[in-house]
Amino acid sequence: MLTGVLLLVAAACTPAAPAARNDPAHPTIVSLNPCLDAILVELAGPDQVLALSHYSLDAGSASIPVSVAGRYGVTGGTAEEVIAMGPDLVLASTFLPQPTKSALERAGLRVATFGSPATVSESVAQVRAVAALAGRKGEGEALVARILAPSPPVGAPIDATMFWACVSPCSAAAANRCAACASLRSMPRELVSIQARLNCASASPWRAARQYSSAARTGSRGTPSPCS
Numbered sequence: 001m002l003t004g005v006l007l008l009v010a011a012a013c014t015p016a017a018p019a020a021r022n023d024p025a026h027p028t029i030v031s032l033n034p035c036l037d038a039i040l041v042e043l044a045g046p047d048q049v050l051a052l053s054h055y056s057l058d059a060g061s062a063s064i065p066v067s068v069a070g071r072y073g074v075t076g077g078t079a080e081e082v083i084a085m086g087p088d089l090v091l092a093s094t095f096l097p098q099p100t101k102s103a104l105e106r107a108g109l110r111v112a113t114f115g116s117p118a119t120v121s122e123s124v125a126q127v128r129a130v131a132a133l134a135g136r137k138g139e140g141e142a143l144v145a146r147i148l149a150p151s152p153p154v155g156a157p158i159d160a161t162m163f164w165a166c167v168s169p170c171s172a173a174a175a176n177r178c179a180a181c182a183s184l185r186s187m188p189r190e191l192v193s194i195q196a197r198l199n200c201a202s203a204s205p206w207r208a209a210r211q212y213s214s215a216a217r218t219g220s221r222g223t224p225s226p227c228s
Contacts, residue, residue, distance in 0.1 A: 026135040027088030027110075032077045036091045036114060038063040039127055041072070042143045043136040050085050051075040079103035089133060123147065 026048050031037050034055040041049070041064055054076050055061040056069035075081050079100045082090060090104055090111045104111050112133055117123040124144050131140020 027133070028086075029089045029091060029134060030075055030082050030085055030087040032075065032082070032090065032092040032096065033114070034061060034063040035116070036093070036130065037069065039130045039143070040091070040134070041068055043131055043134050043139040046072045048134065049073075050087050051082075053077060079107075083107045083109065091130065091133070120147070 026044070029040065029044070029049050030051045031040055031049065032053050034053050037052040037056045040052070049072055051073035052069055052075070054074050056064055056072075057066055057074055059066050062069060073085075075085070077100075082104060087109065090109050092101070092111060092113050094113045094115045096111070096113055101111055101113075114126055114129070117126050124147060127143050127147070128137075128140050131137050131143070134140075
């Protein structure tokens with residue numbers, strides 16, 4: 001009797017074995033790109049998405065709220081770190097260095113790379129591709145529906161200036177389409193010309209933003225230099 005009790009106590013004190021992660025329908029994933037991070041957090045939780053890119057924990061480079069990214073693991077993006085996590089799938093941009101990609105593949109990891117969408121339709125296609133790889137087609141279609149949903153009615157129009165600092169080549173087409181979806185109209189041509197001349201790769205993007213905003217307020221036709 002005493003032996004049976006001791007066995008029961010020992011069993012109760014033994015930590016439960018970790019749940020198996022081998023689920024072919026929902027492969028575990030590590031992301032190395034902040035734009036892909038933004039898609040993944042809409043599709044799956046931390047039990048499937050083992051790590052997001054380190055960019056998503058930096059408010060200056062994140063594509064999602066840092067509070068959301070904080071619920072997931074994070075990776076600095078080195079091959080050694082990712083291999084140690086043992087994911088079924090690694091998602092990265094097409095700019096992933098070839099030596100890193102080769103090291104991941106030699107370790108038996110599947111690597112899928114994605115470019116930067118230039119249109120809304122390309123963004124939708126990318127969401128669906130990521131969702132298919134993650135085994136989350138239902139969640140992917142829900143996200144697509146939100147992207148394509150018509151904008152709610154807006155009140156009286158207001159004048160505003162929008163500036164974005166590019167970390168990849170700017171796409172006026174994508175920006176214009178997104179603005180149109182949000183019921184925004186383009187600014188006067190002369191201000192578009194000013195914005196087009198701003199150097200997206202400038203070391204001082206915030207100076208460029210201030211100069212651009214000033215030009216928008218005054219209606220200046222000059223060309224501000226972000227490096228001056």
